[in-house]
Structures are given as C-alpha cells and as structure tokens.
Amino acid sequence: xxxxxxxxxxxxxxxxxxxxxxxxxxxxxxxxxxxxxxxxxxxxxxxxxxxxxxxxxxxxxxxxxxxxxxxxxxxxxxxxxxxxxxxxxxxxxxxxxxxxxxxxxxxxxxxxxxxxxxxxxxxxxxxxxxxxxxxxxxxxxxxxxxxxxxxxxxxxxxxxxxxxxxxxxxxxxxxxxxxxxxxx
Numbered sequence: 001x002x003x004x005x006x007x008x009x010x011x012x013x014x015x016x017x018x019x020x021x022x023x024x025x026x027x028x029x030x031x032x033x034x035x036x037x038x039x040x041x042x043x044x045x046x047x048x049x050x051x052x053x054x055x056x057x058x059x060x061x062x063x064x065x066x067x068x069x070x071x072x073x074x075x076x077x078x079x080x081x082x083x084x085x086x087x088x089x090x091x092x093x094x095x096x097x098x099x100x101x102x103x104x105x106x107x108x109x110x111x112x113x114x115x116x117x118x119x120x121x122x123x124x125x126x127x128x129x130x131x132x133x134x135x136x137x138x139x140x141x142x143x144x145x146x147x148x149x150x151x152x153x154x155x156x157x158x159x160x161x162x163x164x165x166x167x168x169x170x171x172x173x174x175x176x177x178x179x180x181x182x183x184x
Contacts, residue, residue: 051125
C-alpha cells in the first residue's frame with residue numbers, strides 16, 4: 001500500500017513540475033505556417049561569410065528583393081525549402097537574391113557542405129551567428145525556427161517572414177504582393 005501511495009505522489013509531483021516548467025518565461029509555441037508581414041524601419045544589419053568565403057551582407061544584396069531562408073541540415077522541411085528556393089532563384093535571377101542561413105555550429109561544416117552539394121544549391125549558404133541560432137538576438141530576433149523565410153526589400157528592410165515550410169507558390173505570391181504594394 002505504501003508503494004502505491006508513493007507512486008501516486010510521484011506522478012502528481014511530476015505533473016505539477018511539468019506544468020510549472022511549461023508556464024515559465026519561455027516564448028509561446030509558434031505554429032508552422034505563420035506568416036508575419038511587417039516592415040522594419042531600418043535596414044537589417046548582418047555580416048556572414050559564405051561557405052566559399054564571400055561576404056553575405058546587406059551591401060552584397062542591395063537593390064533586389066532578398067529571400068533568406070533559415071534552415072538546418074538535419075531537418076527534412078529545410079531540405080524542401082532549399083529546393084523551393086533553388087527554383088525561385090533560377091526563375092527570378094537577377095530580379096531577386098536568395099541565400100540560406102544555416103542554424104548550426106561551424107563545426108558542422110563538412111555536413112553542411114555535403115548538404116549543399118547533394119541538393120545542388122547554387123546560391124550563397126552561410127552559418128548563422130550564435131545569437132541568431134538561439135533566437136536571442138542577431139539580425140532576425142526571435143526567429144530561430146527551421147525552416148523559416150525572411151524577405152528583405154531592395155533597401156534591406158525586413159518586410160515579410162514565414163515560420164515553417166513555404167512552398168514556391170507562397171513565396172511567388174509574397175513577392176508579387178510586395179512588388180504590387182510598392183515595397184522598395
């Protein structure tokens with residue numbers, strides 16, 4: 001009988017602890033498919049080095065709409081996102097820029113290079129900095145979900161973001177809407 005009472009208490013304590021942990025200061029869960037349309041008043045500031053050691057900065061992307069995907073090699077939807085971007089890049093160059101920001105540590109370079117080679121990615125791929133990986137800062141604060149997409153206007157301001165996989169039709173529509181709305 002004492003063993004059964006102990007087991008019941010253990011289950012109750014575990015449930016209370018789980019509830020207490022889930023009610024803390026953590027960010028609320030974000031559902032895939034969430035699209036936020038916004039314009040940041042200032043251009044986004046970032047400086048990354050691509051896998052082929054070229055700069056990936058607002059200056060290297062200026063003058064065109066830019067789609068930046070945040071992804072990871074271990075994530076199947078990130079692989080699909082990379083393929084959607086490949087099609088957009090082929091169909092819309094030089095009208096748009098495309099880049100992939102990998103949310104993994106630099107020590108995963110061999111894996112990332114294999115990912116890029118296997119998917120035949122022809123656009124810039126760079127490692128994110130630690131604040132971006134954790135969502136604690138970086139150029140896209142709070143955005144550390146994979147896959148995700150950010151669109152920058154021609155002046156480098158964030159004008160659109162999507163959490164979760166965005167297919168080519170969704171991205172085409174976002175670009176058309178932004179161009180139609182007169183986004184610079």
